[in-house]
Amino acid sequence: MSPGRLWNKDFTVALGISVFLGFVFYLLVTAMVGYAVQRFAAGEAEAGLASTAFVLGSVLTRPLAGKLLDVVGRRRMLTLSLLLAATVSLAYFFVDTLWLFILSRLVHGMLFGMGHTALNAAAQDLIPHSRRSEGSGYFAASMTLASALGPLIAVTSVDRFGYTTLFGISLGFSLVALLGLPFLRLPERRLTAQQLRTALSPDPRTLIDLEGLRMGIVILLNGAAYSAVLAFLATHAAQATGAGTSPSPLFFMSFAVASLAARLTIGRVQDREGDNVVLYPLFITFAASCLLIAFWPTTWGLVLAGLLAGFGYGSLITCAMAIAVRTAGLSRVGLVTSTYLLCMDVGLGLGAIVLGAAAGVWGYAVLYVLCAVLIAASAVWYWAFHGRFPRAGRAGAPGRR
Template identity: 40%
Template sequence: MTTRTGADRLWTRDFVLAAVVNFFISAVFYMLMTTMALYAVDRFGVGDTGAGLAAGMFIIGAVGSRLFAGKLVDVLGHRRVLLVALVVFLLAALGYLPAGSFPALLGVRFVHGLTFGVGSTASHAIGQSLIPPSRRGEGTGFFGVSAVLATAVGPFTAVLLIDGPGYGALFTAASVAAAAAMAIALVLRVPEALPDPNRREALWTFRREDLLDPAVLPIATFMGVTAAAYSGILTFLNPYALSLGLAAAASTFFLVYAVVVLVGRPLMGRVQDAHGDNVVVYPALASFGAAFALLTVGSSRAIIGAGVLVGLGWGTVMSSCQAVAVKAVPPSRVGVAVSTYFFMVDVGTGLGPVLLGWLVGATGYRTMYAVSAGLVALAAVLYHLVHGRVARRVRPAHA
């Protein structure tokens, strides 16, 4: 029978508050990411390229900020950086309605993305600092549930508001969510491990390892490849389903995905803590690849079934490998580890639609998803090379 000591306690007041902060930050992202292209068309009359730029400018800002966010968090302190980022995050949310031109909208999106990258890095670093090392996989899984909830609540709220009161209500809701994140962050108690004054003086002297941690980069690169495959679902599942007359199945896909991740992530985290990384990651990759194969079938049942497999696959890999990344560095470099990890995820998510979109135009959706299944197989080989072959099975401790 496994025993828990006080040091192994996961469900603390501040862990829950940090997860709620992360939920609100993520909810703002999903509310606006799923509606910004349409808003740019309706408000400014831009074409497809401009609409894509309006949506993508946020990701460009986030990717850029990941390069320095980790060092800021580690050197200046998790909570301090989070609060400053959330102040600007709120101001950016308030800037959408006053933005009276398309260039102004792009500027707001870029600043919003910058602060999202810094704020989400800080919130994840705080969450990791509050997780007992012996429960790293489980805790990361539970913390990740906050972002999963946002993937369901954010788009649903956005559609509800756009179809009802309109974009003004949408931007107001985004601002309220940003304000809620900031208010909760004010009462967070974070165990800061600030470096000595000599290291603080080196804040503006960036070394390569301060931007992307070498110990984390291998597993993060694997996640970038996997995220590129997942971007084919985020970007193209809805138009694919619409082309088949299966719009309802696409909506059900994301609902099923969210439910499976909510149930599966914490469970898989416990298995990872007890038995090691490979026991979780290899089956998850197999499930993820099978999901793409199922999507090529093109039926309602196949799409919904793929939602289950993606939840078991991508949902598990995302949190499990974040735990791997954090375990690869000392506590003083958790911020850089988190920023390195999500930098590569963002790069994969940003580049994937470009490459897969070209493939859709040349061959069609089904071929694109078949190629995505092959991309997951390639990612599995990469995982084995960078981590799987050296990962050791964990023997659980018994009382």
């Protein structure tokens, strides 16, 4: 690959595999609460666990996957995890108890976390340093596409054909991702003796990368805010409007359009102008979106909120990750990637639980004001650990470590 060339066969194939992995995640996470209630007569807590067990599994394996990525080998880890994930997804057709179903979700999430970590780390090595933010934006757009179409496919297929069809579609997407592997050449990294000793060390401190954690805290706080949007927006909007149906789908349609458009362009701005020029507006727009949801949850209010959230949170995921990888260096890309994605998973997985308790006491409007406060806190954290230093200048320039 030439130093400045981004689009090549390997990057394109990796992008395609990421799309289908994203479809698997969003297809299932959208429908699992309803399935658990219908199939197993699960209560609210149990149904929620059936949905979040996947994320919990991913959280459990990401640190270890990042730590051992270059010991096991990127291609070997990706192939093994995708193959086993497709096999485990067959269990959805046969399990007949709720706890076996939750266990299947947990194991599926663990394998997804391994594969997703390996694929994202390899993709970072496929992106030229001078186009780090731009390439990260393009790659993350694959998940944006999945987040927009996955829930739509899930709802439509369940309404028309039932959950068995949904599981079949999910398995089909898993197999398509597997079929892309023979066409993908992943860059492998040779470890020095010291790096190998560190990777094999039982010391828990070797599971987390500091640079990944610094930007990870940013995305954890913002992910927690977005988890409240995912979990409670439909109910809040329906209650606020008094309508039989919630206008919340318009939010997610607007979110997908804005996020996809922003991710295809904002990375180039970050590479050219620096991190602060991009990051602070993203914090502001996402916080404004949460305030709109709190105080103007009407049809047009949610359309505008979706556009702002798509630009803000949708872009922040990739822009913060590009900073983490750049400041840590490619020799630590596996651990940095797993640490960052772990923080995102924790925010998405636990945010709705913690903030949901607040909603039960103070109501949904206060909940979304608290989300804006979390975003403001993440901006302060960003300034303290990155934004105030010279390395927050141009992305392609060597920064302060």
